[in-house]
Amino acid sequence: MIPNNYVETIYAGFLGMNVGIRLGAPIEPVVWTHDRIRDVYGDIRTYVKEYKTFSADDDANGPVFFLRALYDDAVNRELEPDDVGRAWLNYAREGIGMFWWGGENVSTEHTAYLNLQRGIPAPRSGSIEVNGLEMAEQIGGQIFIDSWGLLFPGNMQKAADYAEKAASVSHDGNGLYGARFMAACIAKAFETKSIDDVIEAGLSVIPADSTYAKVVHAVMEFHRDNPEDFRACWHYLDGRWGYDKYTGVCHIIPNAGVCVLAMLYGEGDFARTVEIASMCGWDTDCNAGNVGTILGVMAGLEGIPAHYRKPINDFIVASSVSGYLNLVDFPTFSKELALLGYRMNGEQAPEGLAQRVKKGEVYFDFDLPGSTHGFRTSNSFKTPVVRHSAQHTKESRGSLEVVFDRLVTGDSSKLYFKPFYRREEFNDEKYKPTFAPLIAAGQQVSASFYLDQWEGEPLTLTPYVRNTHTKEEVKLDSFAPVCGAWTDVVFTVPDTDGAVIDEIGWVLESDSPLLNRAIGSLFLGRFHVTGAAEYAIDFAKQYKEFGSVTPFAQHRGKWELKDGALHCVSETDCSAYSGNYYAGRIIVEATVKPIAGDSHLLITRAQGIKRHYLAGLDGAGKVSFIREDFGQERLISAAYDWKHGEEYRMKVVADGDHFDLFINGVNVLECRDGYFASGMYGFGSLGPVENEIRDVRVYTEVE
Template identity: 60%
Template sequence: MIPIDYLQKVYAGFLGMNVGIRLGACVEPSSWTYERIKLMYGDIKGYVKDYKNFAADDDANGPVFFIRALYDDAIHRELTPEDVGRAWLNYTREGIGMFWWGGEGVSTEHTAFLNLKKGIKAPQSGSIEENGIVLAEQIGGQIFIDTWGLLFPSSIEKAAKYAEVAASVSHDKNGLYGARFISACISKAFSAKNIEEIIEVGLSVIPKDSTYAQVVNGVLNFYKESPEDFASCRKYLEDYWGYDRYPGICHIIPNAGVCVLALIYGQGNFARTVEIATMCGWDTDCNAGNVGTILGVFNGIEGIEEHYRGPINDFIVASSVSGYLNIIDIPTFSKELALLGYRLSNNEAPKDLIDSYKEGELYFDFELAGTTHGFRVSNGFKTRIRHSYEKGYNSKGSLEVLFDRMVENDSSKIFYKPFYRRSDFEDERYKPTLATKAYSGQKVSLEVFLDKWEGEDMIVTPYVRNTFNQEEILLKKHVLENNLWQHIEFIIPDVDGALIDEVGIILESPSKLANRALGRLFIDNFHVSGKSKYTIDFSKQAIEFLCVTPFSHNRGEWSIEDKAMKCISKDGTSAYTGNYYSKDISLKAEIKPLKGYEHSLIVRGKGIYRNYSAGFYREDKVAIILNDFEYKILSSTEFKWEFGRGYDFQVEAIGDNITLYIDGSKILEAKDDSIENGMIGFACGKEGESILYYFEVEEK
């Protein structure tokens, strides 16, 4: 049965995973030995680095994207390894992001990916027979599986089975046992009474004579003799189960020992558990992330300390091929996971959960405890935000904004960031390419409640920010009435080919010094919805994270030259942007082919291997093509075209009808209902070069 607090536990588990990843990532490289971590940071009690925004991490990428096999293939049937293998191929940009590209025969994931590319299907792609036992038993088997445990609360065997199926794409033997163990622990954490019970359940789903079971039992036995001294247990691991005994870059066995050590010595305390996992060294972000998920579920959201939770601010980024999906609001993703969990258990989800998740839209209802949905303030001296259950618009939760003694000329922006730039991050971990989640033409609505304690009028001005010139575009001002919910609504204005990286309101007051404004503002039901209509002007874009904003590139060389985007392909390349959930759409672009015979616009791109493309196809031909892990020409015709000339392309996907226009004339039409939604983009097949001068997008 799905527990009553299922959504809250999923939220706590996924948030706990990201707390652990963020804490451990700072000391992950092998140069950070146990001794150096202790020397530099001592007894860790909080984040050792203050990231302004934490960049992408493979430990979150895998749990977020490999479960998409349940949306794309295993919709009404059991999951297979081949389903997850297709998710790997479809969402991973070759050679960048998603996981560690350490080289074939060195990185397990890199090797498995290349096997998949060669046509070696899962689970053979991750087998010992194919890759050898060393690669098969590296740590990746257990670090990408947290979400499988979250999807099957207290369904231990199901969680273990699905985790094993997913891990078999890249791992084998102890690599699979680690997947089963951790996923079962997460699943049991929904109902367990203590940590020992969780670990016992993990052991129950793996072979009793396996090396994995041996290291788990070794740690448990040591704990019985020395229950107060985790450092001695860490030395025991070093002496008997250390990296020197297990070859490869990052073997699963030593790290399995650390996970169990942290769980048993942390004794149910979330903070202490992720801290111990970090202080023990080795693969710190992986281990702290795994135990963070377990303890997040076990304790619930109240068990995650604010000094760990606050800096995350309900926000992470990922690094798949979809820049739209890469910007992750943790409460929204948790709702998506919970809805999937209900589906997999054949249970009907609660109506309030169904209503609170709006696919392809931004919708923040602040119902989950402590949620901020990534909102920020620009003036931290005069304003402060936190979650509140004191006020809610036809609900119990809202975002509370304290404003403190504001006078004329004081102001503070209260905003959500639908897009991020390289400058928003300190590092480049796993290259998180991004596409904006709010577009010109869409409607923004929110409810606000003023609780003014003293002072003059409070005024809010809706605004968006143009990321190219940093200009704040101000819309109609609203003078707020006290003690009353008020509806604010506006249309996101056109930004002339640039992108939008802030959406929100500016709070200010004409109060004088003698009567300063003090009080609170509550915000609820923040919603960005409706049809977008926008352009991408390449003269206003930049190369960031090895891509032209706001695109994610797969293969090829991409650059900005003379206010245009240029691509060079050696053996096929593609680029993707836009709302992953767009359905009916018109995409226009000027394309100048320079070399090669395949130059096409992409619509309804659900990934690298699932999309429609329309454009030049071979010499003097055009075609509309379905790509669903193999190419199918839906329609084609003769069309004389030449290199070095610009052509105005337009591709429309309306219902099951796909139409190609060139220079204003209708050239081709096809009908197909295989793919109902996806990104937009461009592809240059085989060897070729192309120049694109603009993108013009309109959702229908």
């Protein structure tokens, strides 16, 4: 039975997971031992590092992307391990992002990925038989499973079964027991405030004689005799169950002990639990992330302290092949996961929830308690408070309050959202995220503001977008919101001449004198971006960052910027992707110069690396329209005399089930196919290639 506060609890669990990951990440390297963490950071009570923006982490990537098997394959049937294996191949770019590419027989995930590529299906891809016992029992079996527990509130067996199927892609033995244990703990946390009940739920779904169960019982027994000193328990764990006894890069058994230790000594307090998990050392971000989900669900939103929640600001980046899906807004993701949970549990979702999920659009309503949807201000002195509020609301239970303080002529502060990110906004590289802009030229922005001004001349708001290439702000017509009432505003996103937009929002100003300064609160009740996007991509205004050329995510090949063009060289098949993942009507055109190789193609309706259409130059004297669905099928081909070294203006139009390929303005190919109804766009080759791509123009519309 889905609980009444299901969305809020998922939100708390997902927040808790990411707080734990962020807290533990800086002290994850093996050199940060238990003793060194203690000596340097002491009794941890807050983040040990402040990030400008926390970069992608495998602990977050897995819970976000592996469950997409339920959207792509297991839609009207039970999940199978191979469904999740297909999600691995479809969303992970080879050798970059998603998880740790530490080498075959070193990284369990890298090894499993290579097995899948070789045609070894899950669960054999992660089995002891194929990979050996040590490799199969590393920690990844339990760190990617949080979403499965969130999908099945109170149903420990179902959560454990699905978590095991997902984990079996890469793990076996105790690696699977860890997945089952953690998922059951999360599911149980929806219906209890007792840590003992949660741990017993985890034990109930794994073999009683397993090593995993034994380490859990050992920590429980030590805690019963020594309930005050978590460090004494850690020393006991290290002596009996430590890394010297369970080898490999990061074995599951010692870390399982830490998770149980943290939950017991944390005594149901969210903050203390993730802090203890981090102070113990070993795989700190994984352990703090897992217990953060459990305690987030158990403690709820009110149990997560503001000093841990505020820096997260409802946002993380992920590192899949879809830059659009990589921008993860917590309230939106939580609502989407809740809708999926209702479906998986055979229950009807509340109508209000369904209306608040608008795939392919940016829709922020501040309905969830404390939600900010990643909004920021640029001048903390003039806008010192940015917070969720229930004081003034419209169409939801909340709004975003911005307190402006003593604005005078010449002062300003921006209230804005970031639909795109650059490398400069991160402290480190980690799992190398990629970004496709959530908002582009031609789309319509609507918002609702409530003004409560206490003194001063009227506040004015000026809509703007920022060009990430020049850093210039493109401003539109200013307006003055009505004081004491809601003001609805609409504007169209302006063009930025081939550059990407990385900020969108409003400039707050007031023509107030020093003796009558503008002070008050501005409430943003709704922010909605919808409609068709039409824009250019000028490669002279793009950048090579995080291993990819903006705004694309590249899979295989060497992609560089050269003389204002995108230059691709590859010894194998390769591809690059951008755009709205949910776009239905797509027009993409580019000037393509084939230099070597026989395959120079535009991509449309891409739902991942293994699911999309390709159209273009396909062999000597030929053009084709090809469907890629874990294997290629040429749907139609035609003769076309093309030559290396010449430029071709290629355009693909995808409209419903009808597709057209134009070259130099001539329609050279038509095709009908209804297999993929929406997706990204991009460029690809089915074999060794060298080419140049320039002057890209795109039209996308969510249908």
